[in-house]
Amino acid sequence: MKKTTLLTVLLSATMLTAANAADPIKIGVVTPLSGTYAGIGQQVRWGLDLATKEVNAAGGIMGRQIELIYEDEEANPSVAVQKADKLFQVNKVDFLTGTVNSASTVAVGQVAERANKLIATTVSFADDITGAKCSPNVFRVNARAGQQSAALAAWLAKDKPKAKVFFLGPDYLMGRSTVAAFKDAAEKSGASSLGEVFAPLDSKDYTQYFGQMRAARPQVLYTSVAGNDTVRLFSQMQEFGLMKDLLVLGASGTVTAQNLPAIGKAAEGFATGVGYSDEIDTPENKKFVEAFKAANKAAPDLYGADSYGLIYAYKAAVEKAQSTDTDKVRKALEDLKWQTPQGEKTLRAGDHQAVQTMYVVRVTGGKFMTVGQVSGADAIGPDTCPRF
Amino acid sequence: MSAAIEYFQYVLAPQMLIGLVLGVAVILVALGLTIIFGLLDVINMSHGEFYALGAFIALALASIGLPFWLLLILVPLAMLPVGYIVERGLIQRVFHSGERHVTTLLLTFGLGLVMEDAFRLVFGPNPHKPETPISGAIDILGVFLPLYRLFLIVGGAVVVTLVALVVYRTRLGAMVRAAAFDKHMAASLGVPVQHVYAGAFAFGVALAGLAGVLLAPIYTVFPTMGRDFILMAFTVVIVGGMGSIAGVVVAGVLLTQVQAISSLYISPVWSDPIVFGIMVIMLMVRPQGLFGRLGHG
Numbered sequence: 001m002k003k004t005t006l007l008t009v010l011l012s013a014t015m016l017t018a019a020n021a022a023d024p025i026k027i028g029v030v031t032p033l034s035g036t037y038a039g040i041g042q043q044v045r046w047g048l049d050l051a052t053k054e055v056n057a058a059g060g061i062m063g064r065q066i067e068l069i070y071e072d073e074e075a076n077p078s079v080a081v082q083k084a085d086k087l088f089q090v091n092k093v094d095f096l097t098g099t100v101n102s103a104s105t106v107a108v109g110q111v112a113e114r115a116n117k118l119i120a121t122t123v124s125f126a127d128d129i130t131g132a133k134c135s136p137n138v139f140r141v142n143a144r145a146g147q148q149s150a151a152l153a154a155w156l157a158k159d160k161p162k163a164k165v166f167f168l169g170p171d172y173l174m175g176r177s178t179v180a181a182f183k184d185a186a187e188k189s190g191a192s193s194l195g196e197v198f199a200p201l202d203s204k205d206y207t208q209y210f211g212q213m214r215a216a217r218p219q220v221l222y223t224s225v226a227g228n229d230t231v232r233l234f235s236q237m238q239e240f241g242l243m244k245d246l247l248v249l250g251a252s253g254t255v256t257a258q259n260l261p262a263i264g265k266a267a268e269g270f271a272t273g274v275g276y277s278d279e280i281d282t283p284e285n286k287k288f289v290e291a292f293k294a295a296n297k298a299a300p301d302l303y304g305a306d307s308y309g310l311i312y313a314y315k316a317a318v319e320k321a322q323s324t325d326t327d328k329v330r331k332a333l334e335d336l337k338w339q340t341p342q343g344e345k346t347l348r349a350g351d352h353q354a355v356q357t358m359y360v361v362r363v364t365g366g367k368f369m370t371v372g373q374v375s376g377a378d379a380i381g382p383d384t385c386p387r388f
Numbered sequence: 389m390s391a392a393i394e395y396f397q398y399v400l401a402p403q404m405l406i407g408l409v410l411g412v413a414v415i416l417v418a419l420g421l422t423i424i425f426g427l428l429d430v431i432n433m434s435h436g437e438f439y440a441l442g443a444f445i446a447l448a449l450a451s452i453g454l455p456f457w458l459l460l461i462l463v464p465l466a467m468l469p470v471g472y473i474v475e476r477g478l479i480q481r482v483f484h485s486g487e488r489h490v491t492t493l494l495l496t497f498g499l500g501l502v503m504e505d506a507f508r509l510v511f512g513p514n515p516h517k518p519e520t521p522i523s524g525a526i527d528i529l530g531v532f533l534p535l536y537r538l539f540l541i542v543g544g545a546v547v548v549t550l551v552a553l554v555v556y557r558t559r560l561g562a563m564v565r566a567a568a569f570d571k572h573m574a575a576s577l578g579v580p581v582q583h584v585y586a587g588a589f590a591f592g593v594a595l596a597g598l599a600g601v602l603l604a605p606i607y608t609v610f611p612t613m614g615r616d617f618i619l620m621a622f623t624v625v626i627v628g629g630m631g632s633i634a635g636v637v638v639a640g641v642l643l644t645q646v647q648a649i650s651s652l653y654i655s656p657v658w659s660d661p662i663v664f665g666i667m668v669i670m671l672m673v674r675p676q677g678l679f680g681r682l683g684h685g
Contacts, residue, residue, distance in 0.1 A: 034611065035612055036612075038508070041513070042512070171657055200656060200657050202616075204617075208403060210402075210406075211399055228515040228610055231515045231608045239537075258514050259515060262514065262517040263517065264517060
C-alpha cells in the first residue's frame with residue numbers, strides 16, 4: 001500500500017467523522033396515524049414536533065439538528081415491528097419512540113435489542129413493560145398503570161369508602177394490566193370487586209356487556225378503554241341509562257382532550273389518575289400549553305406532554321454521554337433527572353420507569369379539574385424488573 | 389319454569405334485541421353492496437368508505453344547522469351523483485378486462501384508501517359524536533331499549549321494503565334485473581345498459597350513505613369507520629346469496645343473532661371467527677348462498 005493511498009484513506013475517514021458530527025440525529029417515530037388510536041398518535045406527533053422545533057432552534061443536540069422520521073403503526077404490533085425494523089435498518093435512526101399499543105412497545109423493544117438501539121415509549125400503560133417484560137433497551141417516560149392506580153385508589157377511598165367496583169377493559173395487554181393494577185390498588189384501600197369483562201379493541205357495540213354490568217349493580221365502574229372506544233362506550237352507556245348514580249373511573253388515556261369533545265355530557269364526573277393535566281398551575285406548564293396551542297390549535301393532553309418531555313430527556317442524555325452510542329446513552333438515561341412541563345421527572349435505573357408526581361383529575365363542567373395529588377415516591381411502587 | 393322466563397326476560401331477550409339493532413346496521417350497509425355485486429358483478433371494497441362519506445356529509449350539514457330528518461333525504465341524494473361519476477369515471481374503465489373481479493377489487497380498495505386519507509385530512513383523526521335525534525328510552529316487557537335504536541329497527545325495515553319494491557315492482561327495477569340477467573338481450577330491447585349500471589352503482593352507494601346517516605349517532609364518525617362493517621357486510625352478502633335482497637335480510641339477522649347469543653356464553657372475541665366460520669361452511673356447502681342472484685331467481 002502506497003503512503004499516498006494510506007493518507008487519502010485516513011483523510012477521507014476523518015472527513016467522514018467530521019461530516020457525521022454535523023449530520024442530523026435521526027429519531028424514528030412509530031406511532032398510530034390511522035385507526036382507533038389515531039388521535040393519540042396525533043398528540044404524540046404534536047408533542048415531538050414542538051420539542052424538536054425548540055431544540056433545533058436553540059442549536060440542536062451537541063450542534064446537531066434532530067430529524068424525526070414518522071411511520072404509521074396502525075396500533076398493530078405486527079405492523080409496528082416491520083416499521084421499526086425498517087427505521088433501524090434502512091433509515092439508520094439513532095433512537096426510536098412513538099409506540100402507543102403496549103403490545104407494540106414490547107414487540108418493538110425486542111426489535112431494538114436485536115438492532116442494539118434504544119427505544120422509549122411516551123404512551124403505553126402496561127406495567128409489564130418496565131416490570132416482568134422489561135428490557136435494557138426500553139425506557140418509559142410516562143406514568144404506568146400502577147402509578148395511575150395508586151393515585152386514583154387513594155382518592156376513591158376518600159370520596160367513596162368501601163366502594164363496589166365493576167371493571168371493563170379492552171382485551172389486550174394494556175387492558176388486562178390496567179384492570180389488574182387498579183383492582184389491586186382499590187382492594188388494598190377497602191373497595192370490593194364485583195366482576196370484570198374484557199371487550200375486543202375497537203368494539204362497535206358495548207351494549208352486549210350491559211346485561212352483566214347491570215346485574216352486578218356496581219357503584220363504581222373502572223374502565224381502561226381509550227380513543228374512539230371510549231366515545232362509543234360512554235355514549236352507549238348514557239343511551240341505556242347506565243350513567244345514573246354510577247361513578248366512572250378510568251385509566252389516564254380513557255378520556256383526554258382529544259376525545260372529550262366527542263363524548264360530551266357523558267364524561268361528566270369521570271375521574272382518573274394521571275401524570276399530566278393542562279390544568280397544572282406552574283409557569284413551565286403555562287408556557288408549554290401556550291406554545292402547544294399556538295402550534296396545533298389544540299390543548300396538549302398527557303400524550304402530547306410526555307412526548308414533548310422525551311425529546312428533552314434524550315437531549316440531556318446525549319449531552320451527558322457526549323455521544324449517541326447506545327451503551328453510553330443508556331447509562332446517561334439511567335437515573336437521569338430532567339425538567340418537563342409537569343415538573344421534574346427521574347428515570348429509575350432499576351427498571352427504566354419514570355418517577356413523577358401523580359394527579360387525580362375529574363371532568364367538571366366539560367373540563368378536567370385537579371382534585372388530588374400523590375407524590376412520585378408514593379405512587380411508583382417497587383422495582384420488579386428481573387433482567388438488569 | 390319461572391327461572392327460565394326470568395332468564396329470557398333479563399338476559400336473552402335484551403341480548404337478542406341489541407343483536408337485532410346491529411343486524412339492521414349490517415343489513416343497511418350490505419344492501420347497497422349486494423345490489424352492486426349482484427348486478428355489476430363488481431366487488432366494491434370501498435363500500436365502507438362510502439358509508440363513512442355519508443356520515444361525514446351528514447356531520448358537515450348538521451353543523452350548519454340542518455335537521456336530522458332532512459339529512460335522511462339529502463345525503464343519499466348527494467351521494468347519487470358521486471356514485472354515478474365513480475362508476476362512469478373509474479369502474480367502467482376496468483369493467484371489460486378479463487380479470488374483472490381482480491381489477492375492480494383492487495381499484496375500489498385503492499379508492500377506499502384514498503377516501504379514508506381524505507377524511508383524515510379534512511376532519512382530523514378524532515371521532516365526532518352527532519347528537520342522537522331521538523332521546524329517551526322505552527320498556528318493552530321489562531327490556532330496556534333506547535328510542536333511537538327502536539327507530540333504527542323500524543326505519544331499517546322501511547328502507548329494506550322500499551328497496552325491494554323498487555327492484556321487484558317497478559319498471560326501473562325490471563330494467564335493472566334484465567340488464568343483470570342478460571345485458572346483450574336487454575341492450576337490444578332498448579335498455580340503456582351503461583346508464584343502468586352507473587345508476588345501480590349510484591343507488592348502492594346512496595344506500596351506503598343512508599346507512600352512514602342512520603348509524604352515525606350510535607357508532608360515532610371517524611375516518612376509519614368504514615372498516616368496521618365491511619367484513620361483516622361482505623359475509624352477509626356471501627351467506628345470503630350475491631345480489632339477493634331477501635338473502636341479505638335473512639343472513640344479516642341470522643349472523644348477528646349468532647354473534648349476540650354466542651357472546652353470552654363464550655368470550656366475545658370468538659364472535660368474528662364463528663361468523664366467518666359459517667361463511668366458509670356456506671361457501672363449501674352452498675356456494676350460491678341461501679338465495680340465488682338478482683335476475684337469476
